[in-house]
Amino acid sequence: MRINVTRSALPPMEEYVEEIRELWDSRWLTNNGIKLRTLEDQLRQYLHTPHALTFVNGHLALECLLRALNLKGKVITTPFTFASTTHALVRCGLKPVFCDIEDEYCTMDPQKVEALITPDTCAILPVHVYGNLCDDQALSAIAKKHGLRLIYDAAHAFGVSKDGISAAQMGDAAMFSFHATKVFHTIEGGCVTTSDPEILHSLEMERSYGIVDETTVSHPGGNFKMNEFQAAMGLCNLRHAEENLALRRHAAETYHSLLGGREDMLLPRMQPGVTHNYAYFPVRFPGEGRRDAAAKKLAEHGVFARKYFYPLTNDFACYENLPGFDSSLTPVARKISGEVLTLPLYPGLSDEEILFIANILKEM
Secondary structure (H helix, E strand, O other), X not given: OOEEOOOOOOOOXXXXXXXXXXXXXXXXXXXXXXXXXXXXXXXXXXXXXOEEEEEOOHHHHHHXXXXXXXXXXXXXXXXXXXXXXHHHXXXXXXXXXXXXXXXXXXXXXXXXXXXXXXXXXXXXXXXXXXXEOOOHHHHHHHHHHHOOEEEEEOOOOOOOEEOOEEHHHOOOEEEEEOOOOOOOOOOOOEEEEEOOHHHHHHXXXXXXXXXXXXXXXXXXXXXXXXXXXXXXXXHHHHHOHHHHHHHHHHHHHHHHHHHOOOOOOEOXXXXXOEEOOOOOEEEEOOOOOHHHHHHHXXXXXXXXXXXXXXXXXXXXXXXOOOOOXXXXXXXXXXXXXXXXXXXXXXXXXXXXXXXXXXXXXXXO
8 A cells, every 4th residue: 555645636537538629629739728718717716816827837937926026136935835935036036035934824924024124125925834824914014014015825725715815815916836736736837816917917928928919029038838738637627626625624624533632743723714725734743753753654654744844945955055044043934844744635535544544643
């Protein structure tokens, strides 16, 4: 038996084949085809946002957003994230300034943001983590007070809302990842949501070479378009989104029923007012070396959990010795990074497999 931390959800093969059948007639395989336009329309409705522009992947969506906003200088962000967030800033010539996270939901701590703002600060880039939402009300107030852009890395927050407000409606814009391992995927892919038509226009130019029309090119953009086969997968998966969400919820509730009440394992807590997507099931193992021991024990039984996020991005070897890249400056994030292990969670995970995993952990 091998149980990975995640497994891509797929629609019935026949459904996907039927979805792509017309492409053999049209031969329109990319460049803003009907599948892409239909998917973007459906995403706008599902995410409750005026604008949703798709990209070949989430990372390039974020890079395009940073360029579209013409940001210069320093961006306050978090090290408790996937490599993409920090790399996108660096690759766009921006300087990450790392803010620590709060202990309960692992999102950026608003109380620690203002002390990091300088005249060189141009934006705040918080990260919604594991489907937990950042404190948008507090962060929006700070951004407005200091005249800063507020951009969300919402890679983990597809379909998540708080008090009826979608994650896609927060900030100036938000990036979502549609990687194969995500709650919703297009094999590879991503999108940016925004309510600002000027940001949308700039993103469209970034996505497709800066081409305005057949004879006019406004600036040197790139080629970051999603193709029709990706979009077709997205259309299929969107039909099954609620079904897959229910299966994820069931798996998370089963873990809670089997592992809840133990002081040696801290299970994820639900945020008040938040409609969750159960993207991950992070468990914290307090105590020196306990997380690593749990990961090793699970792996010995063919269960491959993930130390997510470890190491922190401000500890990456590629940034070694650079000013500000030091996890001692973000002690809460460093502590949680040494404790957290995300257990397998995906729609096809059976109750028997969850019981198997729980029993291994109970024996520690």
